Amino acid sequence: MVREGSPAKRAAIGRAALKVFLAEGYARAGVDAIAAEAGVSKRTVYDYYGGKEQLFLSTIAETRAGHEKGFEELLDETLDNPADLEDALFRFGQAFATALSRSEERTAIVRLMIAEAGHFPDLLKDRPTRTALADRLAALHERGLLDVPDPVEAAEFLGLLVTGPIQGRSWYGAVRVGQDEIDHLVRRGVRIFLSAYGK
Incomplete structure (x- = not known):
């Protein structure tokens, strides 16, 4: 027991x-x-x-919960009540992309989850960070700041636009990407997002 x-x-x-x-x-x-x-x-x-299986699943869940809490705090700081939407999205993307590219633990956990997904498919089912971001984008839509008929899809695109290029250039954390390059790529990603979803 x-x-x-x-x-x-x-x-x-x-x-x-x-x-x-x-x-x-x-x-x-x-x-x-x-x-x-x-x-x-x-x-x-x-x-x-x-047992080992329950220890593994609990460890991954607890670690992800800590990351998710930090993500919620970032959303509170940047997208809760933005005065300048483009700047707010940039600050969100900058912090998120920098954290992903510089955190060895986050990178290692992503690799581990992908490697073990065949044995533990439920690892990749839940996307709480995407859901949290979608909720914020829906709120911005309600305020008339964005046009996002599908907030979940918009959240997925925003996440890809602000992190995808950095993840690719860093080989998922294996190669360090400079802050100026991160900022440039995030700024471009935000502007592409706003060209699609801005009002």
């Missing part, structure tokens, strides 16, 4: 699991290695998570 146990110990196991899964992938990662990294016994890992 899985138990809740100590929050500090659970957090230590989660951090250790993330490190080992990112380094080794799901198949090669061992519970022994995770337990050693966390400084707990193998039995404790099983007591807290039940």
Whole structure:
């Protein structure tokens, strides 16, 4: 039976699991290695998570939840009540694209999720960040600042326009892209988005 146990110990196991899964992938990662990294016994890992599969899924979910919280905060800071829509979209895109291209953890998690999607297809089903962005774009539509009859589609296009070129040029984080280049590509992406959805 899985138990809740100590929050500090659970957090230590989660951090250790993330490190080992990112380094080794799901198949090669061992519970022994995770337990050693966390400084707990193998039995404790099983007591807290039940098994390797549940530990993997929980670790990915908890890590993504942290990223999603940061994304919501970015939306609050940039798109909640913009005085200048183009500038607000640029600031959103700049921060988002920079974070994606510079965060080794985010890049590694994306690679891990893609690699393991065949065994865990549900990993790629939920897109909470796209939904959150779609909600903001719908609100801007209601205010008459954008024309987005399909906010989910618009959110997908905006995400691709502000991050796609940087992801491509950085080979998904393998090569560093300078901030001036990021800013230039994001600015172009925002202007293309506004040419399609602006009023």
